[in-house]
Amino acid sequence: MTISDYLKAQATVVDAALERWVPAESVLPSNIHKAMRYSLFAGGKRIRPVLFLEASRAVAGEVAGAADAACSLELIHTYSLIHDDLPALDNDDLRRGRPTCHKVFGEAMAILAGDALLTLAFQVLAENSHIDAGRRIRLVQELSTASGTVGGMIGGQVNDIEGEGQAPTAELLESIHRAKTGALLRASLRMGAIYAGANDEQLSALSCYGEHIGLAFQIVDDILDVEQSSEALGKTAGKDAQQHKITFPAVYGLERSHAMAEREREHARHALAVFDGRAQHLCEIADLIVNRTA
Amino acid sequence: MTISDYLKAQATVVDAALERWVPAESVLPSNIHKAMRYSLFAGGKRIRPVLFLEASRAVAGEVAGAADAACSLELIHTYSLIHDDLPALDNDDLRRGRPTCHKVFGEAMAILAGDALLTLAFQVLAENSHIDAGRRIRLVQELSTASGTVGGMIGGQVNDIEGEGQAPTAELLESIHRAKTGALLRASLRMGAIYAGANDEQLSALSCYGEHIGLAFQIVDDILDVEQSSEALGKTAGKDAQQHKITFPAVYGLERSHAMAEREREHARHALAVFDGRAQHLCEIADLIVNRTA
Numbered sequence: 212m213t214i215s216d217y218l219k220a221q222a223t224v225v226d227a228a229l230e231r232w233v234p235a236e237s238v239l240p241s242n243i244h245k246a247m248r249y250s251l252f253a254g255g256k257r258i259r260p261v262l263f264l265e266a267s268r269a270v271a272g273e274v275a276g277a278a279d280a281a282c283s284l285e286l287i288h289t290y291s292l293i294h295d296d297l298p299a300l301d302n303d304d305l306r307r308g309r310p311t312c313h314k315v316f317g318e319a320m321a322i323l324a325g326d327a328l329l330t331l332a333f334q335v336l337a338e339n340s341h342i343d344a345g346r347r348i349r350l351v352q353e354l355s356t357a358s359g360t361v362g363g364m365i366g367g368q369v370n371d372i373e374g375e376g377q378a379p380t381a382e383l384l385e386s387i388h389r390a391k392t393g394a395l396l397r398a399s400l401r402m403g404a405i406y407a408g409a410n411d412e413q414l415s416a417l418s419c420y421g422e423h424i425g426l427a428f429q430i431v432d433d434i435l436d437v438e439q440s441s442e443a444l445g446k447t448a449g450k451d452a453q454q455h456k457i458t459f460p461a462v463y464g465l466e467r468s469h470a471m472a473e474r475e476r477e478h479a480r481h482a483l484a485v486f487d488g489r490a491q492h493l494c495e496i497a498d499l500i501v502n503r504t505a
Numbered sequence: 506m507t508i509s510d511y512l513k514a515q516a517t518v519v520d521a522a523l524e525r526w527v528p529a530e531s532v533l534p535s536n537i538h539k540a541m542r543y544s545l546f547a548g549g550k551r552i553r554p555v556l557f558l559e560a561s562r563a564v565a566g567e568v569a570g571a572a573d574a575a576c577s578l579e580l581i582h583t584y585s586l587i588h589d590d591l592p593a594l595d596n597d598d599l600r601r602g603r604p605t606c607h608k609v610f611g612e613a614m615a616i617l618a619g620d621a622l623l624t625l626a627f628q629v630l631a632e633n634s635h636i637d638a639g640r641r642i643r644l645v646q647e648l649s650t651a652s653g654t655v656g657g658m659i660g661g662q663v664n665d666i667e668g669e670g671q672a673p674t675a676e677l678l679e680s681i682h683r684a685k686t687g688a689l690l691r692a693s694l695r696m697g698a699i700y701a702g703a704n705d706e707q708l709s710a711l712s713c714y715g716e717h718i719g720l721a722f723q724i725v726d727d728i729l730d731v732e733q734s735s736e737a738l739g740k741t742a743g744k745d746a747q748q749h750k751i752t753f754p755a756v757y758g759l760e761r762s763h764a765m766a767e768r769e770r771e772h773a774r775h776a777l778a779v780f781d782g783r784a785q786h787l788c789e790i791a792d793l794i795v796n797r798t799a
Binding site for chain 2: 234244297319320322326327338345348351352360361365372373
């Protein structure tokens with residue numbers, strides 16, 4: 212099986228777990244469950260939950276209930292996309308090739324659907340009966356910190372909004388992305404490690420890997436926004452420049468940005484040495500992140 | 506000390522705990538912490554955290570760290586107010602006598618501040634070091650369920666929006682309010698009980714009390730919207746009728762609504778019998794809820 216096929220199969224496992232945790236469209240009130248599911252089941256690659264699963268495998272092989280806990284990351288990621296797309300924020304009409312949540316369900320329902328996904332993420336962790344309460348609480352703590360305002364996803368989003376039009380310095384750029392996309396990717400690895408009972412060495416190796424692929428992911432995202440068409444991306448291309456966002460190509464140019472992504476990939480692979488080959492999939496994921504075209 | 510003065514003192518205890526958990530305005534990114542604090546420290550009565558504290562006292566007297574965990578309820582309540590006030594939802598310019606969050610900080614920041622308060626609520630519970638992980642996880646579960654879509658606060662909000670203009674039946678009315686305001690009030694009591702290690706009898710007595718004061722609270726809220734001025738309420742009065750909301754006065758008339766609030770108060774007080782007088786403050790709170798004028 213190629214790594215691509217493997218990851219597709221893993222995404223299916225995550226989808227099945229999400230299917231169990233997100234109320235069906237028939238559950239009242241129907242409309243919000245429709246809106247949540249519309250954005251959640253839109254062909255996403257489930258990269259964060261898959262990273263969680265691979266981290267837990269690197270530590271302890273197959274662990275029961277891991278896919279359920281991994282869902283929490285996709286719930287957070289999806290809520291952040293719904294809210295980011297709102298007219299008051301990025302005002303985006305297109306996401307993964309389809310109209311955004313507020314375009315289909317209206318702004319009020321999109322705001323509430325985001326709130327509901329965020330809330331459900333913590334419920335999913337609290338109700339995981341496969342691990343003890345101590346581990347569950349550590350997961351709640353990791354997820355809430357990584358999603359929050361101080362060095363977390365919301366903080367990065369605020370910096371990003373306030374950074375528009377500011378001088379694009381290297382420091383500002385890195386601080387935005389460490390928080391905006393990096394914190395949740397890093398948490399995906401850490402949470403998988405904690406779920407599987409990692410020791411300190413394993414936890415910090417997976418943290419380090421997570422930081423480097425997080426940065427690589429964002430650099431490549433910025434590059435793709437410049438180099439690819441909206442059709443290939445399934446979302447509006449060229450918006451960064453249009454909104455005067457601070458991006459890696461804007462600060463370093465395209466060529467150097469490509470080189471930086473390569474370097475992050477190498478650092479990420481290096482961090483996995485402690486697993487003695489038991490983290491082969493994570494190695495290949497680092498490659499895929501840097502080589503992707505959408 | 507009168508019950509009013511007692512409750513003011515308790516609100517001060519809650520404020521001090523919130524002060525510890527919400528990042529200072531000087532913490533970067535500043536603007537979101539300013540927005541969070543603007544809405545959080547706006548003279549609210551902290552009714553939900555105070556109910557948490559009184560439930561924990563009825564069960565076990567003073568319990569260390571209770572005010573910290575109680576904060577989580579105020580964080581959820583405040584996020585819901587910020588999002589409800591947005592133009593896409595209730596479109597309210599005035600809250601507690603001041604311009605609403607989005608009027609001062611803009612819509613983007615108001616959406617993110619709400620998200621951040623919601624996220625912080627779970628972090629506050631996860632990081633409470635006074636109780637064991639088992640109790641902390643039960644609190645996360647109670648709070649996420651009470652705030653969610655199925656019988657919880659968000660579900661009630663959706664029903665409320667979709668109920669506008671529908672025939673105001675008694676069933677629809679009760680289902681909206683049990684979820685929209687009732688679930689979180691009930692959770693306030695349940696969480697305080699769980700925090701203090703309540704047995705099953707105590708937990709269900711406090712649940713029952715919570716359901717009845719929750720309904721009483723909403724009936725009185727609907728009555729005040731008809732009977733009081735915007736100035737007295739510190740928010741826009743008469744909006745329910747204007748928006749064709751389903752309210753208790755609309756379904757039952759004012760006189761019968763007053764009688765229903767009385768009956769709920771009696772049921773609530775009755776539920777406290779199991780505490781043999783150790784829940785005097787909760788009795789008096791039931792009275793205050795029904796007798797309040799704002």
